[in-house]
Amino acid sequence: MTTLQMRLESISFPIHPRPSPIAAALYTLRDLNCKYIVLHGPPSCNFRAMRLLEKDGVKVFTTSMSDMDVILGGKEKLISVLRLIYSEFKPDLIGVVGTCCTTITGEDVEAEVIEAGINSKIIAVNISGCWDNTEGAIKVVEAAFRMGVIDEKEFRRQISVLRAATEVEKSRGVAMPGYITPSKGDDINYVAKEVLERLKYGVLVILNAKKETAYLYSDIVLALKEASDKVGGRMFLTANLMSDRGLPKVREDATRILLELKRNGLKVDLLSGGLDEYALAYRILELPGIPDFDSAVVIGVPQALDPRRFDYSVGVSSGERTMTRLRTLGYTRVINEEAAHINVLGKRRIVRSQFGTAIRRLL
Incomplete structure (x- = not known):
């Protein structure tokens, strides 16, 4: 470790830009x-x-x-x-x-x-x-x-999930102290090939999207379903698309996305929370009925889960500093869906993703 790295790690607060x-x-x-x-x-x-x-x-x-x-x-x-x-x-x-x-x-x-x-x-x-x-x-x-x-029930739930989001970012995400050096994601086509091969033996797919970004990240889920059908693979899907919780727009987005997935013939095996409960995803792996697959693809906010349970894991998110953190946490491969948030603003239908497009090209 260089002297500069040691000095950066000794700082008790982030010195890289943070959201407002x-x-x-x-x-x-x-x-x-x-x-x-x-x-x-x-x-x-x-x-x-x-x-x-x-x-x-x-x-x-x-x-x-x-x-x-x-x-x-x-x-x-x-x-x-x-x-x-x-x-x-x-x-x-x-x-x-x-x-x-x-x-x-x-x-x-x-x-x-x-x-x-x-x-x-x-x-x-x-x-x-x-x-x-x-x-x-x-x-x-x-x-x-x-x-x-x-109402009071939703107010208290909001405070709880927002505090949890802060904790995840400070302990596992990009709000950690010091300076996080940006890095690129892995080659998207290479990872797509690996995932197609892994589908033959079973892949746990976890959609853990933050609010409206699910309009983009859900496209990856659809692409993986198409690929699983094509290669005769096995795929178990959990998704934080419960529509009975959250602020009004968040509930509406979850309802729209879930209906569109169903129209495309995709069944969510396990609904794992609302679109604002991404920080609570660590609970997913402890839920009954989760298959014991060796491979996982975690989409949206992968830093909320521990990838070390799996032999092979892909974390799909947005942001070059997030790529650095996902690697540190132990993800085998990391995919950067650049400008994910910008691409979904104003949308009310699922939009195409880079990783989903790469998977479909291979098919």
Whole structure:
């Protein structure tokens, strides 16, 4: 180990980029089917996240806070934007997300939305970019519960699964301390050939997708089913597609995907949770009825499972730092589905994946 590596490993916090809790708050509002969201901050804050939300049919606005607004307060701008939105669209629900600026200055966003005096129900939160990304989502579900948008049972479940997601990323994912060097995934065609050979003897396929990314990752499941039928193989599928839990959009996505899989002749052998319960996937291997196969393909959030139970394991996810972590955890092969999240925004049908396409080419 080099001196630099030793110094990096001695650092007790991540020094590589991490997702924004402000963006997590925005996407959680979207999952509540909130179609009008105001970001109370500078015009460039979370620009990419806001533009991507537009692909999902969300109208996004900013109060365009200036340097002077940060000093004197941006209340009047927020009230003006809220009144304009209500005047133009008359929405039932509006989301307001304060940013680092309003958090540092202590602006009372909840009081300001009351002062706006409009008839829409408004979920308002202040989010600092200094927190874990899941804290942004937690703040939103807390506010949604206070406003009566979700019930207590779902509120408590949301807190539990979000805390579990944080723990997985900090202990097994890319929120670990130090610096995680990005790395490429394995050759997608080579791995496809290996998996086709393994199917002849039995492969456990675990769909453990995070929310809407299941629209892409489910395509890999369909491709593996086609391959299994072709080679006379055996495939046991678990999928976190339960539609009786989660925020409204999450439930709707699970329902759509499960129906589309069925229309394509694919039977899920075991439903293993909801689309927001990906951090709890470690329980899957302990469930009764799971076959004792030597090979597994884990799709979506593979870091939530221990691959060392298997002689051969493939972890399919997105992100070059995630590839590094999956290798460290012991996955035999790792596949990077680049831009998985971007490719599914606004989609309501299963979309083609790189790995699924590679499998079909071999068939």
